[in-house]
Structure formats: structure tokens, C-alpha cells
Amino acid sequence: MPGPDHAVFVQGNELDGNTIHVFARGDDCKLSPSGTYTTGGKGGDQVDASTDSLASQGSLVYDDASGMLLAVNAGSGTVTSFLVEGQQLKDRRVVDSGGEFPASIAVHGRIAYVMNAGGEGSVQCFRITGKGLKPLQGSHRSLGLDNEDIPLFSSSPGEVEFTPDGRNLAITTKSNNTVEVFPMKRNGLPAVAEPVVNKSAGEVPFAVSFDGTGKRMLVAEAEKSTVTTYQVKRDGKLRILQ
Known part of the structure; x- marks a missing residue:
């Protein structure tokens, strides 16, 4: 993941102690090791995961507005924030993710939503503050899944992501073949108790x-390596565009 001042961040996801590896990126795009930082949590490994232990997208996110790097600790059920200063990570803070096996993070403005892939699955909102992440009361929402605390590779949700305008929060669920959407309030809380469930046009979303206009959502589907383009309506329903 690229960061400021020619820095690149990589999450190790080590089971005995998760780490962030920092690389300096030269003008020729070559990388050189710049440091390794412990997150204070453990990495995770989903059941039957052959190569991608987290089976997700967005497990490590750099927020340019706050200058913070956010990382999931799937094996500990926690999320770590660092303050990024050039190629150094400082002020490590660790918070509970609000569920089991956190695997993806989405940021919009001053809020971050963490997707927990284990158990029934859930999303939990945090405010991004100068002292790290602070949970937002009343924001926790279940995804109604039926997984173990350490989920099966094929049945866990894949990613949580905001629409660019921040009006909707979308979550892909692989084996359910759905794209589930929470319409959002301006205060960062979901406007509904349960997500709007949309059947995926392709298998294993x-x-x-999002494209450059921010109006088209592209969902990659794992079964046949296909992509479907949607319009996300204000009420959380999806319209297939292509």
C-alpha cells in the first residue's frame, strides 16, 4: 500500500505477532526495507485458505486526511492505528474490532468501518481521532452469516467499502452471492438495522x-474472474449497468 513521502506499507499477518513492513520507494520505483513495526495483535488464517489467509481486500488502509495507517489483527479481534511520519510509524494504539476475525477496513471522512468476517459477521464504526480509533456507539450491525469464529475461506465476507459520497456502505459476501448495502446517516450511523441485500450478478462477489466519476461500482467476482458494474442507489439497492 503506498503512503506519503515515497513509503510503501505491507502487512505481514504473522500468526504469532502481526507486523507492518515499511519500504522506501525510490524515484525509479525500486523498494528498499525501511523498518518493521509490531501491531500489538496477531494475524489470522481462515479455514481452507490456500494462499490468501484473510480472504479479503482492504485489511491495511492509509488515511491521507489523518495521516494514520489502520491494520486489522484478525487473530486477536483488534485493529491497530499508527501515526505515519514519513517512513516511520508512531503512536501505536490498539482497539477491539467489535467482532470476530476483522478482515477489511473502509474510511470516509473522519470515520472508519471495520468488517468482521467471523461468526455472524458484522460491521463496526470508529471515529478517527488524534488518539486513534474510538468506537461509535450504536453503529454495530450484524451481517447475519453463519460462520465459525474463524470463518471458512469461501463463506466469509470479502470487503467493506464506502461509496465515494459516503452515503452507502457496501459489503460483499462470497458464498451468499450477495452485495449488502447499508444506507448511511450523516453522523456515521447506518440508517437501517439490517442491510439491503442485493443478489450478485456474478458468482462469489x-x-x-469505483470508477473515476464515483458513480459506478465495480465488483470483481472470484468464481469466473468476472466484473459487474452497478449503480448504487440512495436506498441501498443496486442497478446493473454492465
């Missing part, structure tokens, strides 16, 4: 991105 996994990663989410």
Missing part, C-alpha cells in the same frame, strides 16, 4: 472499486 469479492472485491469492490
